[in-house]
Amino acid sequence: MSNFLKKRYKQLEAYVPGEQPKGMKYIKLNTNESPYPPSEATVQAVSSEAALKLNLYPDPSCIDLKKVIADRYCLSHENVFVSNGSDDILNFAFMAFGEKAVFPDITYGFYEVFCQLHGIEYEKIPLDENLNIVKNDYMKDNAMIAIANPNAPTGLALKKSDIEEILRANPNHVVLIDEAYIDFGGESAVDLIGKYPNLLVVQTFSKSRSLAGARIGFAFANEELIKDLEKIKYSTNPYSINKMSLNAGIAAVQSDLYYRACCGEIIKTREFCIDKLRKLGFFVTDSKANFLFVKSDAISGEMLYEKLRKKGILVRHFNGERIKEYNRITIGTPEEMNAFLTAVKEILN
Numbered sequence: 001m002s003n004f005l006k007k008r009y010k011q012l013e014a015y016v017p018g019e020q021p022k023g024m025k026y027i028k029l030n031t032n033e034s035p036y037p038p039s040e041a042t043v044q045a046v047s048s049e050a051a052l053k054l055n056l057y058p059d060p061s062c063i064d065l066k067k068v069i070a071d072r073y074c075l076s077h078e079n080v081f082v083s084n085g086s087d088d089i090l091n092f093a094f095m096a097f098g099e100k101a102v103f104p105d106i107t108y109g110f111y112e113v114f115c116q117l118h119g120i121e122y123e124k125i126p127l128d129e130n131l132n133i134v135k136n137d138y139m140k141d142n143a144m145i146a147i148a149n150p151n152a153p154t155g156l157a158l159k160k161s162d163i164e165e166i167l168r169a170n171p172n173h174v175v176l177i178d179e180a181y182i183d184f185g186g187e188s189a190v191d192l193i194g195k196y197p198n199l200l201v202v203q204t205f206s207k208s209r210s211l212a213g214a215r216i217g218f219a220f221a222n223e224e225l226i227k228d229l230e231k232i233k234y235s236t237n238p239y240s241i242n243k244m245s246l247n248a249g250i251a252a253v254q255s256d257l258y259y260r261a262c263c264g265e266i267i268k269t270r271e272f273c274i275d276k277l278r279k280l281g282f283f284v285t286d287s288k289a290n291f292l293f294v295k296s297d298a299i300s301g302e303m304l305y306e307k308l309r310k311k312g313i314l315v316r317h318f319n320g321e322r323i324k325e326y327n328r329i330t331i332g333t334p335e336e337m338n339a340f341l342t343a344v345k346e347i348l349n
Ligand SMILES: *Cc1c(COP(=O)(O)O)cnc(C)c1O
Pocket: 032, 084, 085, 086, 087, 088, 108, 148, 152, 178, 180, 203, 204, 205, 206, 212, 215, 216, 217
């Protein structure tokens, strides 16, 4: 740290992303990327012809991308916001709406980082002993609420009716539903947008659309909330989505059938793995996401992580007190998951 850093950032603890290993080839099950490549049309959209236009700025309004997304979700483009990954949108949302914020004690680590970054007072509400979000803990209407649904890293989903109750109980605060994993089996709140002016639904191309590297996030809300987010975006970086990614995003929405099929495969593989791991004595949550959250009485979370790593398989281990016996395992291809299951069996023996 230099002597020049402002006082308010000295205590800030940045988010720690999962490793992106170089060199040794790992089976990479640690950052919830899709194991499947983007569709052919998506790849075509970022071919060298598109690169020839990189001398020009991208469209800051992102209107073409907004329109295809709006069509796909049966909304107006005025209800759609897009930016550089959903992390960007979460950042803007905390900046714009977080006088005070509440979120679960075990959830996406970035919510706390954004609160610290922007000096937002926040409260972490404990999950129950089965790692579920207790909806009655979110009925106070005293703060912006951020809920990942399905939650990460537990994979557990809230019912849409529970979300609707939370929305109704908090008319004076934004309720942000982070649906990064919604395409793997949860119930989306998108169709509540017209009914609740305090609802902000955030999604991403990173997980279910095989575009983590393109950095495209999108969000749905009432027009006025969208305008507030635009104000923040235009006050930071109006060109936050680059030209190549805009093209890729449009093509990806148009390749919906392909990505739905990929999600279907991932769901099938997930259910297969849940069954196998439970038979091996693991406790496995009922994940509705593209990852598993597992622990075993036979081996500590950290030990399993280390031993898998030595066998060339990377998973994600968190040190948090309540979850340190668990590992989060991204669903890969069936071949990758068979290699993972074989490695787990060897380790347990
Ligand atoms: C991966 C993830 C994100 C970030 O997605 P990007 O669009 O790649 O920035 C947001 N929220 C949750 C819960 C995630 O797991």
